[in-house]
Amino acid sequence: MNRIRLVATATALAAASLGALLPCSAYADDAPSPCTSLKRIVAAAPGGLASLTPDDGKGVAQPYGDDAQCSASRGSYQCTWTPHHDAGSNADALQAVAADVASCLPDATHDQNSPGRQHFYLGAKGKRTDITLTPTGANKLRLVVSGK
Template sequence: MNKTRILAAAIAAVSLGALLPCSANADDAPSPCASLKRIVAAAPDGLASLTPEDGKGVAQPYGDDAQCSASRGSYQCTWTPHHDAGSSADALQGVAADIASCLPDATHDQNSPGRQHFYLGTRAKRTDITLTRADSSKLRLVVSGK
């Protein structure tokens, strides 16, 4: 009976060890969904209250050099996709997929290799989300509201 308990305790310890990480590797990167939802929640009247950091989570899976800015009517970020993100068209499609999955209520009304457009709300109070190529090597995300 004693050997059975020791064996059970050893199995439990090994099982628990498999579930726990060996080292602390916290991923402090903001998630695309959290960033997108925070930006869209601020639209249309609170976009100016957003900081440059608020949009970096949208770009971070695809690029590290996001430059974001807010104004009264829009919030925009521009970044260069990582080489491992594929072409800028591939990265554009990846961000569009993030937008579609994170904001399921958004209508995706334009899908082309160089431009993706989504909107939320009615014409009177609409939030537009536009993703384009800023140039041959950069992407631009613009969220604007009426």
């Protein structure tokens, strides 16, 4: 019986020691998802966009770029970022983000689909939320969510 306790205690101590030695790891699940971020931003529109923080939109960009700079104003929320090199061209990255918008917001109408601009809208006139994706400069993308 003592031998079993000794083995159990040694195993528990070894596991605890190993856990203490391992660095804390970040997992893919720790990053905000594009859907969570998009839904949070759209839920704030049209009147509450100014209440959003710069971090609220970073989840939209994170699958494609790490340097998202986001800002909020009374009428819009925007993020600009540089796509990863493995995301392909700006047009490819633009299409990928547009696919996220379409899948995360199935009620959105996708009324413009071109290599230079992706546009979606939600809601009726007068309370419409616009979502626009465009390339900016040679290697950046911009997301703008605005409410009317």
